[in-house]
Amino acid sequence: FESPNGEKYRSEYHFTPKTGWMNDPNGMVYINGDYHLFYQYYPDSTVWGPMHWGHATSKDMLRWEHKPIALYPDSLGYIFSGSAVFDLKNSSGLGTAGNPPYIAIYTYHDPVGADSGSNTFQSQGIAFSLDEGKTWKPYDENPVLESPGIADFRDPKVMNLPKEDGRDNWIMTLAVKDEIHFYESSNLINWEKIGDFGKNIGAHGGVWECPDLLQFTAPNGEEKWVLLVSLNPGGPQMGSATQYFIGDFMDGKFIPDDDLIRWLDYGPDNYAGVTWSNVPESDGRTLFMGWMSNWLYAQVVPTKTWRSAMTLPRELSLFDVDGTLLVKSKPSEELLSLRNQTFHISQSSPLPGQAFELEAEIDSNTFSFKIENNSGEEVHFSKENGLVTVDRRKAGKSNFHPDFAASHSAPMSWEANELRLFVDANSIELFINDGELVMTSLVFPESPYTQIRIENGLEDLKIHSLDPVMKSTD
Ligand code: FRU
Secondary structure (H helix, E strand, O other), rough: OOOOOOOOOOOOOOOOOOEEEEEEEEEEEEEEEEEEOOOOOOEEOOOOOEEEEEEEEOOOOOOEEEEEEEEOOOOEEEHHHHHHHOOOOOOOOOOOOOOOOOEEEEEEEOOOHHHOOOOOOOOEEEEEEEEOOOOOOOOOOOOOEEOOOOOOOOEEEEOOOOOOOOOOOOOEEEEEEOEEEEEEEEOOOEEEEEEEEOOOOOOOOOOEEEEEEEEEEOOOOOOEEEEEEEEOOOOOOOOOOEEEEEEEOOOOOOOOOOOEEEEEOOOOOOOOEEEOOOOOOOOOOOEEEEEEEEOOOHHHOOOOOOEOOOOOOOOEEEEEEOOEEEEEEEHHHHHHHHHHEEEOOOOOOOOOOEEEEEEEEEEOEEEEEEEEEEOOOOEEEEEEOOOEEEEOOOOOOOOOOOOEEEEEEEOOOOOOOOEEEEEEEEEEEEHHHHHOOOEEOOOOOOOOOOOOEEOOOOEEEEEEEEOOOOOOOO
């Protein structure tokens, strides 16, 4: 297990950089059969530094191919988080009608300006690709959107939203301090502010980052808008987390249905997640991936040659609990392709290695079980009195940060009927009722968990060993 080359804790089926530091997923765009993933990347160290966009592609969001770095820091600054779109009508003029461009929209962070105390060190730039996302060239006249003098001005998520008369139109959702600003553009180059959102609503324990604006059909057929907003710090489990709002969006105004604070994932380790753009209409899914860490301890977790993994890909949709809409995060169906051997178990049972999935029915809305190894390390899972708990206090190594060893609970007032648990070398993702409640947690056991012990409430248990599709040697 302790491999000679410092690969302990390397995920077997989650995306990790080969070496170096990674944070947020960026520029996720689907291009002719390939899911492209870019990510905040510092190749020269395992802690945060001058940001690049790393790059990888996959046919299924699980089996990734590493690609050359797509964007390097330049004279305008580091390349912070952002998004990518297909400019089908060549509205930017950066391609041709016959070869329309893909456009990446990202934040420039000028480290010199930041150090000198100026408030204008973050601006938005674009880059374009004329070879289906393989290579990217920053636009000559960057930045395309300068800072209005607010220090935190970043993470543009752009979507195509044609005007009623059919004219091409782009909406940029931008995190500005602890609010969201909306901009619009007909060409992805000239941006005009059309609205803002966030005063006196939502959680404000930290700065707002990495927003995403999404359209869904609710179970009752109504069209609804969802605004994802990552928050750091100020999450429900300390540190980083992603909240969201449900409502309507029109003419640059996001009008929330209510003032409930909703969290996308109640675990401590899913941050800065956004969705893929340009997914074909014939597919129609809203596909999400997050950074599986937390700024509280991301830079000190005990991996050696790289830091951080992405969450599993998840399909977002709306569901209804007694008249209140919530977002559900279902494990993407591609995950079924990782299943190798299936074991039907009843009570305690050995586990088939460090990468597996547990599926179970919950018989009376409460349950309790644990996974453990021979050195007394364990993670305990339960639902009781309307609270789902993942207790990682004794999960393994935790001395790298005082807040890591903790027990995390989430309210779930409605009935839990079934669960799926995905375990990998250093992570645990618990999905109840196909993702109506999700908790994502990092764990660092000294050796893999070898045994599952059912205490009560679960039946029809299946354990699937999962194929190691992302070994570091790939
Ligand atoms: C979120 C974040 C973004 C920023 C990036 C910098 O984790 O802080 O707001 O663009 O990371 O790496």
